Amino acid sequence: MVKIEPFDVEKWMDKYEVTPGVLNIAETCAASISIDDLVKLCEDPNVPKPLSTSTKLTYGPIRGSLALRERLASLYSARVSTPLPTDNILITPGAIAANFLVFYTLIGPSDHVICVHPTYQQLYDVPKSLGAEVSLWKLRKEKKYVPDLEDLKELVKDNTKMIIINNPNNPTGATIPKSVLQGLVKFARERDIIVLSDEVYRPLFHGISPVDEDFPPSLVSLGYAKTIITGSMSKAYSLAGIRLGWIASRDPEIIEAIATARDYTTISVSQLDDQVATYALSASVLHALLGRNIQLAKTNCALLERFIDQWSDVCSWVKPNGGTTALVRFEKDGKPVEDVQFCIDVIEQTKVMFLPASKCFGQDFKGYVRIGFVCETEVLKEALKQLSLYVRKHLI
Known part of the structure; x- marks a missing residue:
């Protein structure tokens, strides 16, 4: 019988x-938007x-739909010599289904998998x-x-089937630079290893520019x-409610294998979801939507x-440059807080909600919390105001 661990992030959120x-x-x-908001962003x-x-x-x-897959193929064909074929994209009910289908299709008991950590628990516990x-x-x-690619060399085995990355990363908000990605691809190609990149937060980059090397x-x-990417309308595109994601790969055999497995889980996504996603990714809407969210991320990251x-005596971070999350360490008297109880106390006393990292990402992150900062700016301002009152009272 398959044993699956409790999904701590989702249980905490629930x-x-x-x-x-x-x-x-x-x-x-x-920050999520309505259909009316989406229509207002349309430039035509x-x-x-x-x-x-x-x-x-x-x-x-x-x-x-062909229209939706064509728009996604166009996004992944920018600045490359060989366009991504439309047939190399599968639409799924969110990226969580996309990731699951990849693992269900390609991973089994004789395989070894390497996954970055910390990251979304699904990416390592489903293969397990x-x-x-x-x-x-x-x-x-x-x-x-x-x-670090040197660390990767110490982990690889003869039966390594897949390497999994998350870029931009959840929970740290860090992005993997182009040079590291190129090194990873070279490493995997030499060993015939599949690489899965969960790019659900792409292209929400707010601390690095497309002109950067x-x-x-x-x-x-x-x-x-043998690279696979998964994506979604939920994070960077503010449309989690339509439950629409995708899988893309340049290997048609991988796509066909996943499509065969997909028949057992999903006949199709909702036509309504498909229509909204197709509209959002149209040339008349896409740039305004991403512009809105990148600016929101920049504004809110500056607030955080x-x-x-202000509270550098008791909290620290590595400033994120992509995605919507940050990993922040809190301490008292020079020692990391008990982050689970800290999060419970904060929500009970201030109504401010964030996640305890030791519970949701492992004991290596005792004292850390994950903050999702690309909410409505007024919500973040009020949350940080209340959190400041708590810090002054309990940590200083």
Whole structure:
């Protein structure tokens, strides 16, 4: 019988995000928007609105609509010599389903998997539940949470089937530079290892510019066929409620194998979700939507940085440069706080909600909390105000 560990992040969110009056800075999506908000972002008034009421609600295209897959293929074909074929994309009910399908299809009891850590628990515990041996490629604060390829060399085995990364990273907000990604691809190609990149927070980069030499490209653009990426409309695109994600790879055999497994879990995604995602990724909407979220991330990251600078005697971080999350260490009298009880006390006394890292990402992160800072700016301001009162009273 498959043994699956409790999903601590999701259990914590489920328990506390319904707290009356909660100031939720645990959420990892860029502040969510409505269909009306999305339509207001459209720069062309002649573009038909999403959610046509005349559409017959059949299952719809099994692998996702052609229009949606074409728009995603276009995103992953920018600045590369060989465009990504539309047929090399599968649409799924969120990135969580995309990741699960990759593992369910490709990983088994005789395999060894290497996964960056800390990261989303699904990425290492699902392979483990399928019988694989899992080694954690640990990210270190002193290296700004960028994975070290020398450490990877110590972890690889003859039966290593897959290396898993998350870029930008949850919970640290760190991004893996282009040079490291290129080194990883070279390493994997020499050993015929599949690389999965969970890019659910891409392209929400707020501390690094596309003109920077080490700006991280999508892994699927680096020329190695045995790369797989997963993505979603939830995080960078503010549309978690439509439950739409995808899988892309340049290896058609990988895509076909996953599509075969997918038949047992998902006939198709909702046509309504597909329509909204297609609209959001249209040229008339996409740039305004991403512009809104990148600016929100920059504004809010600056607010969080000021808070940490103000209370530098008791808290510290590695400033994130991508995604929506930050890993922040709190201490009292020079010792890390008991982060689980700290989070409970904070929400009970201030209504401010964030996650205890030791519970959700492992004991290496005792004293740390994960903060999701790309919420509405006013929510973050009020949360940091209340948190400051708590810090002054209990930690100073």
